[in-house]
Amino acid sequence: MSAPAAAPAEAPARPVQVKLVLLGESAVGKSSVVLRFCQNDFQANKEPTIGAAFLTQRCRLEDKVIKFEIWDTAGQERFRSLSPMYYRNAQAAVVVYDVTKSASLEQAKTWVKELQRQANPNIVIALAGNKVDLVRPSSDSDEPSTPTSATSDDDEADDATATPEDDAAEGGDEEGAVAASESRRQVSREEAEEYAKECGLLFFETSAKTGEGVVEVFTEIAKKIPLDHILASTRGPGGAAGRGAGRGGPAAGGASVNLNEEESAKKDACAC
Amino acid sequence: MDEEYDFIILGTGLTECVLSGLLSVEGKKVLHMDRNDYYGAESASLNLTQLYKRFRNSEPPAELGRDRDYAVDLIPKFMMANGEMTRMLVHTDVTRYLEFKQIAGSYVLRDGRIAKVPSTEMEAVRSSLMGLFEKRRAKKFFEWVQNYREDDLATHQGVDLDKTPMKDVYYKFGLEAGTQDFIGHAMSLHLDDTYMTRPARETYDRIVLYTSSMARYGKSPYIYPLYGLGELPQGFARLSAIYGGTYMLDKPVEEIVYDDKGKFVGVKSGGETVKAAKVIGDPSYFSDESGKGKGEDKIFLEGRVVRAICILKHPIPNTDDSDSVQLIIPQNQVGRKHDIYIAEVSSTHNVCAKDVYIAMVSTVVETNDPEAELEPGLKLLGPIYDKFVEVAPIFSPASSGSYDNVFVTRSYDSTSHFETVCDDVKDVWRRAIGSELVLKKREDGEGIQEAA
Numbered sequence: 001m002s003a004p005a006a007a008p009a010e011a012p013a014r015p016v017q018v019k020l021v022l023l024g025e026s027a028v029g030k031s032s033v034v035l036r037f038c039q040n041d042f043q044a045n046k047e048p049t050i051g052a053a054f055l056t057q058r059c060r061l062e063d064k065v066i067k068f069e070i071w072d073t074a075g076q077e078r079f080r081s082l083s084p085m086y087y088r089n090a091q092a093a094v095v096v097y098d099v100t101k102s103a104s105l106e107q108a109k110t111w112v113k114e115l116q117r118q119a120n121p122n123i124v125i126a127l128a129g130n131k132v133d134l135v136r137p138s139s140d141s142d143e144p145s146t147p148t149s150a151t152s153d154d155d156e157a158d159d160a161t162a163t164p165e166d167d168a169a170e171g172g173d174e175e176g177a178v179a180a181s182e183s184r185r186q187v188s189r190e191e192a193e194e195y196a197k198e199c200g201l202l203f204f205e206t207s208a209k210t211g212e213g214v215v216e217v218f219t220e221i222a223k224k225i226p227l228d229h230i231l232a233s234t235r236g237p238g239g240a241a242g243r244g245a246g247r248g249g250p251a252a253g254g255a256s257v258n259l260n261e262e263e264s265a266k267k268d269a270c271a272c
Numbered sequence: 273m274d275e276e277y278d279f280i281i282l283g284t285g286l287t288e289c290v291l292s293g294l295l296s297v298e299g300k301k302v303l304h305m306d307r308n309d310y311y312g313a314e315s316a317s318l319n320l321t322q323l324y325k326r327f328r329n330s331e332p333p334a335e336l337g338r339d340r341d342y343a344v345d346l347i348p349k350f351m352m353a354n355g356e357m358t359r360m361l362v363h364t365d366v367t368r369y370l371e372f373k374q375i376a377g378s379y380v381l382r383d384g385r386i387a388k389v390p391s392t393e394m395e396a397v398r399s400s401l402m403g404l405f406e407k408r409r410a411k412k413f414f415e416w417v418q419n420y421r422e423d424d425l426a427t428h429q430g431v432d433l434d435k436t437p438m439k440d441v442y443y444k445f446g447l448e449a450g451t452q453d454f455i456g457h458a459m460s461l462h463l464d465d466t467y468m469t470r471p472a473r474e475t476y477d478r479i480v481l482y483t484s485s486m487a488r489y490g491k492s493p494y495i496y497p498l499y500g501l502g503e504l505p506q507g508f509a510r511l512s513a514i515y516g517g518t519y520m521l522d523k524p525v526e527e528i529v530y531d532d533k534g535k536f537v538g539v540k541s542g543g544e545t546v547k548a549a550k551v552i553g554d555p556s557y558f559s560d561e562s563g564k565g566k567g568e569d570k571i572f573l574e575g576r577v578v579r580a581i582c583i584l585k586h587p588i589p590n591t592d593d594s595d596s597v598q599l600i601i602p603q604n605q606v607g608r609k610h611d612i613y614i615a616e617v618s619s620t621h622n623v624c625a626k627d628v629y630i631a632m633v634s635t636v637v638e639t640n641d642p643e644a645e646l647e648p649g650l651k652l653l654g655p656i657y658d659k660f661v662e663v664a665p666i667f668s669p670a671s672s673g674s675y676d677n678v679f680v681t682r683s684y685d686s687t688s689h690f691e692t693v694c695d696d697v698k699d700v701w702r703r704a705i706g707s708e709l710v711l712k713k714r715e716d717g718e719g720i721q722e723a724a
Contacts, residue, residue: 074513081519083311083506085369088499118340256498257374257489259358259367 015058015067016227019089020218022071023111024096025104026078029130032208033096034070037218042209061222068092068218087119091230092126092221099129099205102186105195112199124224126202126217129192133207135185277303277518279704280539280546282525282553285313286501286690287681289508290697291552293364294709296515303546304512305539309522311509313554314664314684317343317500317623323581327660336583337625343500344581344623346662347684348615348632349693350375350494350598354485356694357504358495363711366507373621375494376594380458381601382450386590386652389458389600406448413445413455417479433473441472449604455479457602457611461688463636464603464610481691494598494689498622525557528678536677550677550704555667558680570680571667577686578642579634581660582653587629588616589654595620595629598688601648610636612649613688628657636686637663672703679704 038057097104196203206213278300320332378389390396460478485493527540538547601612616631633649669680701709
């Protein structure tokens, strides 16, 4: 977990680790958005999140590499039982709602309040209205995500561009395929955008199914995060990558201990 | 809520959360409930508002600083660096969610003076705790511990660990009472002297655990999670949730429902009864504070422990200004039957504001005036800014649960570490699952995608 003391010859693009938490009502597609971002994949009728709740993805921004450590709620949001540990030291949050369910925006608003109360005061919050594929005419669903020039997905050979989905696949919604039409929309873009502006949130409409808007969420977050600040604080003595970061400096006194050090060989592979 | 579960778990204390996590990984369907709106039950860490509300029903004084800077533990425990809790954390990969720091020093009271517990055998023989001749004898003792090989009789030097009582081992090496105190209490962390007449293996194992933990990071055998012990149950709860465990906080339990033969049926909450094959719960769900009330036949009162949470504006005097310490007052030093423990942490561990120190003094209750029993510990602390005293019952399960499918965990005892908590986890597992707990290393890496 903690970074190696100092890499002997530091590569110019040492990744900046950023903890990003997902929030939102159950079944709005939180995990699907991340799956799209990290693996460029989409699974229709995705089961509620089990067993995979901690994904990482790198993102290049100009001369820097950002390594997102993405935390999923693992269903603990269902009965409002998310633990404080979840928000702890998060530098970014993506609060997801479903554009076809107005109640999910209301829920998103309470999550934003919760973050503003509990989380790191400098946290960058993005609001994402997911499942826009459901409110588009079907002829329009060929819209690929458009990675900005600032982004390159260096984990996967295939760029983070949506591949055409199997037409039989359903629309990012456990309710099944429904004729896609604007009439399903319950949350207007304007309404959500205005709320986001008021609260100082980044705003996007996304489709985990087609990939629309997904990469942008993460790139815009990356641009807004004070990377130099995080980098500086994690380089300090005893600063652990990611977790200790963004708190205005390394925790005082003494380095953290790494319980996994006996398996250092294995760990080294992923400790950047 | 129509679903039926394999296990309902009541209370999100550390023991329950470890079990919940391990059971979910094993594929069991778990519903985990807590009457409080926060994680951790008795092993929670509270912020200032929660702390003052619990003990004073008042607001905290403004000068202590920001609420969010505080995470005050309710039970004083550290993790042995090489202990079983560490192993459970590493094997389950829960270490991913947590960060740990060392406890800076380990001290012991000897003849009214605070002395550093030597961190190695070498330090022990150089320490001021022993005279010259005693040092030679102690050196021989530690060499015996170090060289002991199970399969090499010559290294046993005539001691049968499973038969020879510890007092005979002390006698064999000619160790003085003070040295015995130091080995038995400061290193082996026995709470009283009953270990003397028991076979030496227990103490031998404890010395090995202490010295190997000490060897791991150097300053003390202890490590501690940043943001307080309450992070541990939260980490294991997340593990459980990732493997499908369902979490419900702020759920008062109205009734534990049994059939006409007294076997567990389900748990009633909010007027609804949720069914499960088995229930695991902390003792508070089976009694009121006195140990009476519904379900009192499920548990028995083993004893009581008294704890004083003290807020200090300075490190404990005579501990080299350490940011965190364990200080043990062996029973013999103050004419008691049980040791007094002091555990101190500070802003280094992100549990309080800068320049504030949280010290907890605790011991097993022996008299009708428990608070007075803490006095020898409290007076070592210097001026105390504020103090919260609590007497907590220690309950044990009254039965194995094999008949009624009710598996009660133990209360957190007065030991300074989590080894007995791990023993309890294994015990409940054995009773509830019917086989030994085998920790498997998680291979899935929790769906981690990593660039090489």
